[in-house]
Every structure is written in C-alpha cells, then in structure tokens.
Amino acid sequence: MEDFDFYKDLNLCISSNLNPGNAWSKTFKFLASQFPIDAISLHSYDSQLASLHLQFLVMSDCYLEPDIIVPLYDDIPEIEQSEKQDTAQNFTHCSKWPVAQRHLNALKDYLGNADRAYLVMMLRTEEGVLGHLCLIGKTVDCFTAEHEHKIMLMQSPVSLAMMNMQRHRQTHELKHRLDLQRLQLAGEVKLLKNVSIIGRHSGLRKTMEMVEQLAGKEAPTLILGETGTGKELIADAVQRISPRTDKPYVKINCGAIPETLIDSELFGHQKGAFTGALTTKIGRFEQADGGTLFLDEVGELPPKAQVRLLRVLQNETIERVGGEKPIKVDVRIIAATNRPLETMLQQGTFREDLYYRLNVFPIQLPPLRERDEDIPLLVRHFINQFSQRLKLSDEIQLNPKCRELLQAYSWPGNVRELRNLVERALTISPKGPLNISRYLPQDSSWYISNKNNEDYMKSLVQKEVHKVLEEMDLKASTRQPAHDQSRHAQSLDSVMAEHICTVVEQCHGKINGPGGAAEVLEINPNTLRKRMEKLNIPYGYKR
Numbered sequence: 001m002e003d004f005d006f007y008k009d010l011n012l013c014i015s016s017n018l019n020p021g022n023a024w025s026k027t028f029k030f031l032a033s034q035f036p037i038d039a040i041s042l043h044s045y046d047s048q049l050a051s052l053h054l055q056f057l058v059m060s061d062c063y064l065e066p067d068i069i070v071p072l073y074d075d076i077p078e079i080e081q082s083e084k085q086d087t088a089q090n091f092t093h094c095s096k097w098p099v100a101q102r103h104l105n106a107l108k109d110y111l112g113n114a115d116r117a118y119l120v121m122m123l124r125t126e127e128g129v130l131g132h133l134c135l136i137g138k139t140v141d142c143f144t145a146e147h148e149h150k151i152m153l154m155q156s157p158v159s160l161a162m163m164n165m166q167r168h169r170q171t172h173e174l175k176h177r178l179d180l181q182r183l184q185l186a187g188e189v190k191l192l193k194n195v196s197i198i199g200r201h202s203g204l205r206k207t208m209e210m211v212e213q214l215a216g217k218e219a220p221t222l223i224l225g226e227t228g229t230g231k232e233l234i235a236d237a238v239q240r241i242s243p244r245t246d247k248p249y250v251k252i253n254c255g256a257i258p259e260t261l262i263d264s265e266l267f268g269h270q271k272g273a274f275t276g277a278l279t280t281k282i283g284r285f286e287q288a289d290g291g292t293l294f295l296d297e298v299g300e301l302p303p304k305a306q307v308r309l310l311r312v313l314q315n316e317t318i319e320r321v322g323g324e325k326p327i328k329v330d331v332r333i334i335a336a337t338n339r340p341l342e343t344m345l346q347q348g349t350f351r352e353d354l355y356y357r358l359n360v361f362p363i364q365l366p367p368l369r370e371r372d373e374d375i376p377l378l379v380r381h382f383i384n385q386f387s388q389r390l391k392l393s394d395e396i397q398l399n400p401k402c403r404e405l406l407q408a409y410s411w412p413g414n415v416r417e418l419r420n421l422v423e424r425a426l427t428i429s430p431k432g433p434l435n436i437s438r439y440l441p442q443d444s445s446w447y448i449s450n451k452n453n454e455d456y457m458k459s460l461v462q463k464e465v466h467k468v469l470e471e472m473d474l475k476a477s478t479r480q481p482a483h484d485q486s487r488h489a490q491s492l493d494s495v496m497a498e499h500i501c502t503v504v505e506q507c508h509g510k511i512n513g514p515g516g517a518a519e520v521l522e523i524n525p526n527t528l529r530k531r532m533e534k535l536n537i538p539y540g541y542k543r
Ligand SMILES: Nc1ncnc2c1ncn2[C@@H]1O[C@H](COP(=O)(O)OP(=O)(O)OP(=O)(O)O)[C@@H](O)[C@H]1O
Pocket: 196, 197, 198, 199, 204, 225, 226, 227, 228, 229, 230, 231, 232, 233, 234, 296, 337, 338, 381, 415, 416, 419
C-alpha cells in the first residue's frame, strides 16, 4: 500500500468512532492487514509516578482495558533519552528499550510466553512524552525495514488520538466528580431543611432576630461564639435564607488544613505546580463561584494566608497556584471563629483590614451557660435524635433529679458537650431514665456559682452526689452504717464499680479496641483493667 493511502486509511479508522473500543478494534483490523501482528497495545507514560500505564490491548477478537502498571524505577532518564534518539525500535532481542522484559511480563497473561518481535512507536507532543504504541508481532523476526518505515507514519495521528483520549477521560472523570458533588449537595440541602435550631424562641431569640435581618441579603457575615455553640448551624441558616440558597454552598475548616496546603485548597492549583500536583485542582473559591463559601475557624488562618484571602476579597479574583491568569469569582463569605478576634487584632495575629472585610454583619452566639433555659429543650431534642438513630423504641425520659445540676454546670464545650453527654448516657443506659448528671464533673469549680453563692453550689453538687450514692446503696449488698464517714468512700467505689460493670456489660466484656469499654469510658485499657482489679470486677463481667 502506498504511504499516502496507508496514512489516510489509518486516520479514518482511528477517528471512526468516539468509543475507543470501537475505534481501536477497527484500527487493529486495518493494521493486521499491513503488519504481521497478533495484537497492539498502548501505554501512557507517567514520569511523576515513574510508570507506564496500559491503556488498552487489542487482539483479533477482543479489546481489553486491564489495569496494568509497569514500574519504571530508575529507567526514566534512559527512556527520555531514547525518546530523543529513535522514533521506532525493535526491542524484543538485545533491545535498547530498558523496560522490554517488564513490559513482556505484564502482558504475558494475555499473549503467552512465546518470543515475539515488538515494534514500538514513541508517542509525544510538544509538551513531552505521552507513551508508546506497541505492534506485537507473530514471530521473533517478522518485521522488515518496510514495516519500520510504515510505523513512523503512524506517530502523529496516534499521538493526537492518544491526547484526545486522555482529555476525553479527564472530562469524563470531572463530570463524574461533579455529579457526585451535586448529589452530595442535594443531600445536604435536604438535610438542612430538617435541621432545627433549638432555643430559637428562648435563649437564641435575639440571635435569630439578627439572622432574620439577613434574609435576602448577601453581606459578608461573621459568626462569633465559643466552641460548640452552634456557629455552623447558624451559618447554614444564614445561607438558607439568602438569595444564593440554591447555589453552591462550600465549607472549609481553615484550622484543619496544613499551612502549606491552604493556598491550593482555597484557590486550587495547576497540574505540575508542585511535586504531587498530578492533576489540576479546582479550589474552594472556584467551587463556590456564584454561591457561598463558609470559612470556619477563620481565626486559625496563618498571616500569609490572611493576606491572600484579603486580596481575593478585595479584587474578587483568584489565581490558582502555578496558574498564569487571574480567574474572576463571585462568592458570598460567611466566616466563623471561636477566637477573640479583637484581642488578636491588638496582638497583631489577625489582620485589621481582613477583620473589617469580614465583620460587615457580626452575629454573636451566647454560650450555653448563659441560656440555661435551653438546656432541657436541647436534652429532649438530642434524646429524640439519638433514640431514632440507635433505634430505641420507647420514649426515654431524663431523670428529673438531674435538671438542676445540668443547669448549674458551666458547659465549657457548650451544646456539643451536652450532645455528646446525652449520646453517652443513652448508649450506656438505653432504657432510661437518663441520669446524665452522673457523667458531669463533681468538682464544684466546674459549676457556675449561682448568684455568686458558692456554698449554694457546693451543697447542690454534694446533694446530687449523695442522691447518686443513695441510689447505689439501695442496690448494694454490702452496706455501711448511715452517716459513717467511711460510707462515702465505700459508696464512691460502688458507684464506680456499678458504672464500670454497666459499660463492660454493654460492650459484651470487651475491654480494649473499637467498641470496647475503655473506648466508651475514654480511658486507657490498662488503667481500666487495674481499676477493675482494685474493685474486684472480673474480666468478661456478666451480671
Ligand atoms: N441550637 C441548637 N440546636 C440544635 N443543635 C445544636 C444547636 N447548637 C448546636 N447544636 C449542635 O451542636 C453541635 C455543635 O454545633 P456546631 O458545630 O454548629 O458548633 P460550632 O460553634 O460551629 O463549633 P466549633 O467552634 O467547635 O466549630 C452540632 O452537632 C450541632 O448540630
């Protein structure tokens, strides 16, 4: 066949179908009429992962995409060197091709062990090496100089086809990722509709009035409050009532990202911008374009990142790491922090200009200890929530004796701490009534001195501890005389023993590891064992 006709027919086959399986099966048939071959294979070359990745293998009756990676180890310089020298080479015997043997081994499950000649066509564009196409011969010496000449005609159409295939795959993957994100967002939106803010008519009334003022607005909003007060919940509410409610809502916890990755996380990066940047990554600002970005724990941003964030907020453009041109973004910012930003301004650890950019509409969330009227409502809410999750059928009640103590406790971890405590109490006593106060610290310094009356608080805590001890004493078989000083020590041990027994029983005797009693009790398994020995509780305890 004349060179021109060969070139034309080859191009027609390669571009005959968008589906690579169909196009390459057709191309194989054509090539098999021109070369003495049993198969063709195409490998992409990944210099960063130092490997060749098999894209496909076509034999007379099938097209396969097996997941085969051929490691290159230290052969990369040689490969790149050989790229520059030869366009085609036969490497079956005494070949210069450094990975010939590994390449043959990788395909032997499909082609068998028989010796064959291979014609290898290096594929490259102006950007560098793409990979190689192999024509896999029928015998050891089946290829002639005429075949080597013909394979050289294939270089540009096959390189182009391979580049298109890679782009097509990337687009496909991107679409898949976007579909997943859309589903996730749809799920979140549905979830948000069911989120209720407890205390909106009591302790959070003023906060909710401020939130409502933001309805239909897009002003930057800064939510301040101690940890666990519900800042994220309020941010969700602000987003929900904004004109951007149906647009992307992206959250990022600024405190959870290592300083070196913050830029890439917020602004994205171009492929190859730094070691490990294997693909181009879209940053959170671009993801949130047209919608809202929630910058949680904004007070944790290191100074350099604060400067870059400020620049983006001022210019409304971002630059990907390693990118060359600025990208316009339209993002509404909601930020939150539990850090005292005003003190940080004075200390110079938070930039004043950034603070004023974010602080257009501040919302201050009160700590739980300042809204004790919400505590019973929250306890009820969390009991219902966890009962549903743990599939507990009966309506579980809170032991009414706890209420006073719960409202006197200072709740340093705020609503999150209360939520965790309810979960723990329900896990340990799924039948109720819940004696949550049992898990609170007994030291009176943890309690708010009610109307500055410390003695009152001490007596309150004492009263509660006595109540628990009395309950335990009723159950205990060994009893000390009432009002005996040693009775308290004995009762504290029995409280502890009873509690440990309950937990060990719940955990079916398991002490360490996931779901073990030590994990539930949040103590070291060895400490728990020692304590069990001291309290004469046998391992694998069963009542
Ligand atoms: N008013 C509330 N009603 C119902 N649940 C609440 C309320 N406030 C907080 N929660 C729940 O308490 C937990 C902690 O809330 P959230 O994560 O919003 O606190 P945060 O202030 O953002 O904490 P951090 O500063 O540690 O990030 C969440 O599970 C949240 O759903």
